[in-house]
Amino acid sequence: MSLFGTIMDKIFHDPVAAAPAPAATAPAASAPVVAGTVSLAPASAAPVDVEAVLTAMAATHGGGGNWQTSIVDLLKLLDLDSSLDARKGLANELKVHVGADGTAEENIALHKAVMAKLAENGGKVPDSMK
Numbered sequence: 001m002s003l004f005g006t007i008m009d010k011i012f013h014d015p016v017a018a019a020p021a022p023a024a025t026a027p028a029a030s031a032p033v034v035a036g037t038v039s040l041a042p043a044s045a046a047p048v049d050v051e052a053v054l055t056a057m058a059a060t061h062g063g064g065g066n067w068q069t070s071i072v073d074l075l076k077l078l079d080l081d082s083s084l085d086a087r088k089g090l091a092n093e094l095k096v097h098v099g100a101d102g103t104a105e106e107n108i109a110l111h112k113a114v115m116a117k118l119a120e121n122g123g124k125v126p127d128s129m130k
Contacts, residue, residue, distance in 0.1 A: 003080065003090045007114060008121060010078045012048050016056040047124040050115070068129060071111040090114070 001009070057077055058064025065073030071090075075082035084102045087110060091097065094113045099105030112130060119125040 002093055003086060004093055004114065004117060006080060007075075007078060008118065008123075010080075011050055011053050011118065011123065012121075014053045014057065016049075016053045047122050050118050050123040050125045051129070069108070069111060071107045071114065074111060074114070 054064070054067055054074075054077065058067060061077055064077040067074040067077045071087060072082045075086070080086070087107070088101050091101070091106065091110050094110070094117060096106065096110050096113045098109040115125045115129040119130060
């Protein structure tokens with residue numbers, strides 16, 4: 001599995017992400033069935049609140065450092081390899097080529113790319129982190 005895939009898996013399958021929303025549910029309206037079409041996504045799938053999941057993880061991991069802006073702290077919070085080689089691989093995977101490897105410029109761009117990609121894949125991410 002790719003490093004980004006592992007990041008998504010850890011966030012999207014965390015118990016906080018799996019907890020049902022406290023909102024009341026109304027009976028679902030029946031959608032017309034069209035021959036030959038299949039929907040794989042549940043009709044009521046709500047986006048995963050990435051910030052809430054990571055905040056809950058940080059609370060159980062001694063604060064989690066500065067995961068809101070630091071790719072190194074984010075990876076450490078998720079118990080993933082945060083070495084320069086791992087970040088180079090993630091940068092190549094997400095096609096982030098800003099500044100020299102390991103520089104603050106690249107690390108900031110990489111964090112933003114991870115958050116944007118989480119949002120593209122069903123995560124609710126605050127604009128300040130994208």
